[in-house]
Amino acid sequence: MTTTRDQRTDTRSAETPARSPRADRVERYDPVATEPRWQAKWAEVGLHHTDLHDKTRPKFYLLTMYPYPSGDLHIGHWYIVTPTDAFGRFRRMHGDNVFLPIGFDAFGLPAENAAITSGVHPREWTMRNIETMRRQFRSMGATFDWDAEVVTSEPEYYRWNQWFFLKFLEAGLAYRAMAPVDWCPKDQVVLAREQVEGPNRVCWRCGTPVIKRDLEQWFFRLTKYADELLAFDGIDWPEPIRLMQTNWIGRSEGAEIVFTVAPDDHQPGGDEVRVFTTRPDTLFGATFMVLAPEHPLVARLTAPDRKAAVDSYVYQTRRETEIERLSTEREKTGVPIGADAINPVNGERVPIWIADYVLASYGTGAIMAVPAHDERDFEFARKFGLPIRRVVAAPGTPDDAPMDDAYAAHTEGEILVNSGRFSGTSADEGGRKIVEWLASQDKARPTVTYRVRDWLISRQRPWGTPIPVIYCDRDGIVPVPEEQLPVLLPDDFVYGAKGENPLLNHPEFLNVTCPRCGEPARRETDTMDTFVDSSWYWYRYLSPHTNDAPIDKPLVERWCPVDQCTGGAEHAVMHLLYSRFFTKAMRDIGLIHEDEPFRRLFNQGQILGSDGERMSKSRGNVQDPDALVGRYGADTIRLFLMFMGPWDQGGPWSPTGIGGVFRFLNRVWTLALDPHGQEPGDPASGQLPEGEDESSARRAIRATAHRTLKVVSGDYTGFRFNTMVAHLMELANTLFRYRGTVVAGDPEWDEAIRLMLLMLAPAAPHITEELWSRRLAEAGEDWSSIHSEEWPMVDETAAAADTREVPVQVNGKLRDRVVVPAGIGEIELEQVILARDRIHAALGGREPDRVIHASGGRLVNIVVR
């Protein structure tokens, strides 16, 4: 770890007692000693335990996405959790019954990788990590309700994944299919489409480029909800996330059109090739047709003399990596298969080609190629000398104008040309009419296609939820009967050399009898994607140990949906999409009534390493909070992370400035315990700020405190934690100006201190609790937690100012400021302003043209010519 100079100096401040003659008078702020004491006290009195059955207060379900138990909490975890905790405490002070649970996303590959290198069983590794992280979470002072904890690798959790699987199977929401799937060669596992990232198509976890494999796998029917997932009714989610999901789902409206294969010497014709297009208006411009190399009709339609070329092209395509195949930079390739199709609108024979730019997995795996109006088709036609025929023209363009580029965009007033009886109609209307006309002959129908695929949930790894299915030679695929759940993961699987799933080499697990016929059968060894675990865990938090159902319906009814969820934007199209799917699926199997899991969502940013890269052990840029906590205490770290900048922004970690926050807490400590202090270096001697007397000072103190209360309340509510801290610092700075003066310790002062502590309590829970308890003790009252106090009310009268300063501009340039009574009228104000020397000078003898009083009298602008 790098140690900067300011860190070293601060170290001394924290560890070395002040060497002043009166060091004994006021006790030093010593967070490292006091914080654990309060954490223990809170646990003892059950401060964080939520009574889920309490009906006297409004419920508030606050969820922070649960972590993967990677071993150590790093500063990023603090960044994620701390503001959420502060917000929860803030809501609690408003009288809400806040439920803030935590758990662990405990299945997954890192545990396996650790197992392979160190020989420790994934369960042991995971549980050890969880133990560490529990301790670290407690050191943050987070108000998690540990009674609600969920650990997904425990049978009492994952058996319900299996239960859901069976229900989904019954409901037709789960199915098994052979498909070309994405395979990560490093992790030896298939991935869902969402888990393949970036232009290089790499594994989301390890960054290895994926390859395609044809495998029979289990899917959840996500596409069933495609349209519903596009609606974000009644939920308050950040626009960027909604956009990402919308784009991911990729709904596109168009038409499916049937091309019939023409008879020739080699085949009788009559096969139908369906294409999907969003541009039926360009149908007359279709001069050829392209099938994906994997298209099922390819083999059948290929002419004998083309067979060698076609086979070789198909073979080549399959060998290519996804990167090569999908690169847009690459020149188009393809071969004709020696058969023609008939364009249904004009009876023209168009040649059929295969080319890898047509994807088998989208639409129908075949396209009509309209080179005049599609860039890709244009490029292809150019390269292979295929005809290009314009069928849409912008107003004024001749029908036969030569084309240098595809004309794919839409222009106002464009019309169809070269399109038989549709020529002359607008492109829009023409397209509709062409589809109608073809539809009447059963040659077309309006269709919606989606980019999103069903969710591939099979994983060839042992550390996950076993998929509860048995394969029997006689009965085929047999679901494990519900009463036989859970299918337990064995504790003793061992990793072999080749990276294959060890469950395959575990006879006791593998060999079973068929639940139907009793004959020997084979158990499914694939496990579920860990995103299945994270798709419903917040329902389980409400009753983590219920053993006759996945959820406690009445509690879910009362507590769901989650009122506020906080988590990273990196989950936009994975976790957050799957979670929405799961909620809808759970609704459709009759388990719950909600349509959406999270009413409000906030995406916090990500803390990066000081090198600007994502924090990870392999990069060696992970920041260990334990050391920082040992030096400054949890409150300073909490506050510093909130103070860094807007929470949704994140950024590279830098401890520079942490000393400033520590200093602030020390000032709070001093203000609360030593209002009169005259230690060496403290302000000279009881001098009120210039121009103030005792009563104006008292008013000023109250005004500042109540104004701060107003803005700080808004900051918490709006998740503006950085300005919340700044405003509290301002309050402390103001109070410091009155420290040691006659008004220090007065009731007004005391009220300000009280408000300051209450406002700071959610963010810095330990120091405020400590100072609060001392206040109570001093007043001879029994202890009660500051975190059970009510959020204070703003005294608007106190907050109001009796004078205000009005900036004065001349032609938009600031020339003067005048201090006037708060209630002054515009006419009077103008008189005051025009009498000012500086304004006279700025006007230079000219008469004001207009005088503008900005909204609420905040500024005056004098306009002269």
Next chain:
RNA sequence: GCCGAAGUGGCGGAAUGGCAGACGCGGCGGACUUAAAAUCCGCUGCCCGUAAGGGCGUCAGGGUUCGAGUCCCUGCUUCGGCACCA
């Protein structure tokens, strides 16, 4: 290429169309100290000026407005998402 977010002092950042740079870091100066640290107080966007004061200034260029960091248009840069999706 398409979609989205963002560009403000040396740094992190603040600013319902109304005083740009709050708050903090760093820097400079002062008090305290034998001294240093800590603490407290003050100054700290850039340029000219001893000063009073003036000029410039929120990625660049246009525009709307009495007034633009904020709204509109064009472009540049960075980050995130998607990427031959018909």
